[in-house]
Amino acid sequence: MSEAAKQPSFLHKYLAFFHIRFSAGLQYRAAALAGIATQFFWGFMETLLYNAFWRGDPSAFPMGLQATVNYIWFRQAMLSMFNSWHFDSSIFSAITGGSISMELIRPCDLYAMWLTKSCASRLSRVVLRCMPILVIASFLPAGYGMRFPEGCETAGDVVFALAVTLISLIGSLLVVSSIEMFVYISTFYTLNHAGVRMVYGMVAGFLGGELVPLPFLPDGFYDVLQYLPFAAVQSAPCLIWGGTLAGMDALRTVGLQFIWAAVLIVTGRMWLNRSLKRVVVQGG
Amino acid sequence: MIRLSHIKKSFRVSRRAGGIKNAVGSFFRRQYDTVEALADISFEIGDGEMVGYIGPNGAGKSSTVKVMSGILTPDSGECVINGRVPWKQRKEHVSELGVVFGQRSALWWDVPVADSFELLQAIYSVDPIEYRRNLDRLTEMLDLSQLLQTPTRQLSLGQRMRCEIAAALIHSPKILFLDEPTIGLDAVSKIAVRDFVADLNRERGTTVILTTHDMQDIEALTKRIILIGRGRILLDGQLSDLRHRFEGRRRLTAEFTGSADLTALPEGASLLTLDGREGLSAVSDGSHRAVFAIDGSPSALISLLSGKTELTDIAVESTSIDEIVVNMYREYGV
Numbered sequence: 001m002s003e004a005a006k007q008p009s010f011l012h013k014y015l016a017f018f019h020i021r022f023s024a025g026l027q028y029r030a031a032a033l034a035g036i037a038t039q040f041f042w043g044f045m046e047t048l049l050y051n052a053f054w055r056g057d058p059s060a061f062p063m064g065l066q067a068t069v070n071y072i073w074f075r076q077a078m079l080s081m082f083n084s085w086h087f088d089s090s091i092f093s094a095i096t097g098g099s100i101s102m103e104l105i106r107p108c109d110l111y112a113m114w115l116t117k118s119c120a121s122r123l124s125r126v127v128l129r130c131m132p133i134l135v136i137a138s139f140l141p142a143g144y145g146m147r148f149p150e151g152c153e154t155a156g157d158v159v160f161a162l163a164v165t166l167i168s169l170i171g172s173l174l175v176v177s178s179i180e181m182f183v184y185i186s187t188f189y190t191l192n193h194a195g196v197r198m199v200y201g202m203v204a205g206f207l208g209g210e211l212v213p214l215p216f217l218p219d220g221f222y223d224v225l226q227y228l229p230f231a232a233v234q235s236a237p238c239l240i241w242g243g244t245l246a247g248m249d250a251l252r253t254v255g256l257q258f259i260w261a262a263v264l265i266v267t268g269r270m271w272l273n274r275s276l277k278r279v280v281v282q283g284g
Numbered sequence: 285m286i287r288l289s290h291i292k293k294s295f296r297v298s299r300r301a302g303g304i305k306n307a308v309g310s311f312f313r314r315q316y317d318t319v320e321a322l323a324d325i326s327f328e329i330g331d332g333e334m335v336g337y338i339g340p341n342g343a344g345k346s347s348t349v350k351v352m353s354g355i356l357t358p359d360s361g362e363c364v365i366n367g368r369v370p371w372k373q374r375k376e377h378v379s380e381l382g383v384v385f386g387q388r389s390a391l392w393w394d395v396p397v398a399d400s401f402e403l404l405q406a407i408y409s410v411d412p413i414e415y416r417r418n419l420d421r422l423t424e425m426l427d428l429s430q431l432l433q434t435p436t437r438q439l440s441l442g443q444r445m446r447c448e449i450a451a452a453l454i455h456s457p458k459i460l461f462l463d464e465p466t467i468g469l470d471a472v473s474k475i476a477v478r479d480f481v482a483d484l485n486r487e488r489g490t491t492v493i494l495t496t497h498d499m500q501d502i503e504a505l506t507k508r509i510i511l512i513g514r515g516r517i518l519l520d521g522q523l524s525d526l527r528h529r530f531e532g533r534r535r536l537t538a539e540f541t542g543s544a545d546l547t548a549l550p551e552g553a554s555l556l557t558l559d560g561r562e563g564l565s566a567v568s569d570g571s572h573r574a575v576f577a578i579d580g581s582p583s584a585l586i587s588l589l590s591g592k593t594e595l596t597d598i599a600v601e602s603t604s605i606d607e608i609v610v611n612m613y614r615e616y617g618v
Contacts (some may be wrong), residue, residue: 016406024394102388104355106407107379277357 014112018120025124032128035080040072040133043076047144062222064213065143066150067242071213073137073146074241075234080125081173082234084204087180087197088114088121095187099146110276111269114184118177164250168237171257175232178264179204185268188275209235215244229264232257286329286459291361293322293347322348322358323515331458332479332489336506336523338496338609340618344515346496349461351382352493366458378586379408382457386464389444390451391436397447398432401454408455415615417455422450425480442473449477453484459491460484466498478504499605513618529613531603533577537583540593541571552585553577571596 094100139144150163207230239245350356354370391400426446466474511519543564556575558564
């Protein structure tokens, strides 16, 4: 029996949840391999594309070529954590099929339980997939491969960038999972999640820098979009690891990520608890 | 101590007639009906009681259980269970509650049963020593040792149900709600589950509320039953009293050889069929079969028959619990 089990704490049950979800997510090896191949291929195409643009007119680039390439590879490696189209179907079916009653008879906070579930499944998907892509991308030739962030001159700079990127990734995970929660909760009202998912996927993808890095959007867009929660998902850590956001800018961005995470979690939890008051357990 | 007073809950359901035309119409204009699932529910259940909560489909049984489990918030009325209001202090309340919904699973689909149990231990913060003791006991009594390493998805229904019951008891709840716990079980598993619940109630004083359509469950486990219909409590009493009140006439089947005239019978007895036909009352030589309905003692009828004929077989059946329930439903018009 572990130490943690001897001293049951508030967090202990959610950690147990995290663990069971995380290990369940790790079993899907074929899906992970297919994902790695697709993400690598896509990343490679994109680096070729941006290299072609760069040769055409470097002055049109809002950020350096290396920063752009880093952005692409880092995003491809972490895609299964950032993406706005992955949802946990068991949560949808709990709401629409009525098995939510089995979750409500547990002495747990439903919001915390679902958020844990969603973080765990994203994390379990990304740990299998990120490493091969990051390693291969680091060995690609200059201009196509991933390198340390632009502007890093000393080992200290690299360690700083690495640390801020890691913290920023935690912020991303919290923000993307807490936005995801809003989609789940909306299912209490719509009972069909297809529409909300599609709209959310497109809006979040565009505003979050999935199509093109946000600085490439026309002037003025980035100035506004960088403050939205969507930019706190993938744009923030990718720009930090590219070196576009460095020093105080990077720290400010990470701070904003955690503010968004807190705001989204608090409002999402309030909304869920309100929805539960009028919950109709579907299917008797 | 469970106390419900004047609980009301209604649902809004969208209504539309079938057909494409009405489907298109309802896109623009929805019609809703209000269905009163619980109209006025009041009862009290003491600690350590075992109560059968019965009623026809759609009577409001499951809704009541969901209100008592803190899942549904009623529109009005009060419900206090061990000093707590279920939907207001849900977390504290459910930590002392075990629930088996026969149609839903509390186990995680793709992990071995043992892992689900361990997760439940963590969720309920069960003390490791108590957990070990409960698990050993449940494993032995419900014969789970072969099942613990199997993923839930590969269990048969009967095996899964035994695991579900164990899952509901791993945290030693004070109150147990069983919603159709024997649905789809074979005879051996049914009896195992009933015996187990009876033992649990006797040894630990667990309060058990049993919702079921299987009257043998009710007969085997409970003394008190509460009948609900159309969202109201229709009846609340001891099973033996109800049996007395709703028991119809008993049935006596006699097989005999020889001729017989059965027009004059003792008081309280009447001939239902003779050789499978109604309205016939006398037969000539041969072997025959007569079915009578009787009130009270069958001795007068039996002595009459044995005096007049050569009796070969005789059987007296009392009204089955299912028939009693049918009589009750009929009387209350539910």
